[in-house]
């Protein structure tokens with residue numbers, strides 16, 4: 452995937468400008484930057500959820516699987532049904548790697564609504580495995596995960612990379628996975644803006 456000269460906005464306000472980077476097969480790239488720097492906005496753009504202001508994203512179409520802050524689960528379906536549903540959406544049927552990768556077999560027949568936050572996050576991440584898509588775009592994937600689950604995620608991610616997949620992620624923690632870092636602070640559209648200034652609008 453190649454991102455060229457990308458500028459993105461959130462809520463109509465330009466957040467990042469003139470950002471370029473490449474993501475190769477087998478590579479992990481971690482976005483760094485303080486709260487409000489624009490990591491989520493950039494990831495949403497690359498996942499196709501919002502259009503860039505300017506610039507190009509090449510090689511992403513139909514190849515990206517996105518795991519956002521919200522897990523996006525179907526609460527009245529079981530763990531197994533959630534995975535089967537998503538597998539079908541992407542034209543797949545085999546959910547065993549997803550169940551095993553995140554130790555979900557003991558929870559397979561539980562309704563998603565009854566899972567703890569960390570269990571829901573494990574299921575949300577397991578969905579990536581049933582998409583068959585090579586580029587994982589991950590927004591704070593380890594939120595709510597305990598140390599064991601972070602290790603599971605690290606192992607799954609290493610397997611994905613070893614199989615030629617790639618990952619672009621915003622995370623503040625060390626996953627124990629070899630990754631390139633990209634600090635997006637240098638690409639802020641308005642370097643003088645107070646990153647917390649717009650918070651009042653959400654109070």
Ligand SMILES: Nc1ncnc2c1ncn2[C@@H]1O[C@H](COP(=O)(O)OP(=O)(O)OP(=O)(O)O)[C@@H](O)[C@H]1O
Nearest residue numbers: 461462466485486487488489490491492493646649
């Ligand atoms: N729904 C929204 N409407 C308007 N502005 C928003 C909205 N969500 C976020 N913003 C603003 O857009 C800017 C970029 O936010 P973004 O969520 O992309 O940052 P981030 O780097 O992911 O932050 P964090 O590390 O806190 O998750 C911030 O100034 C934020 O206040």
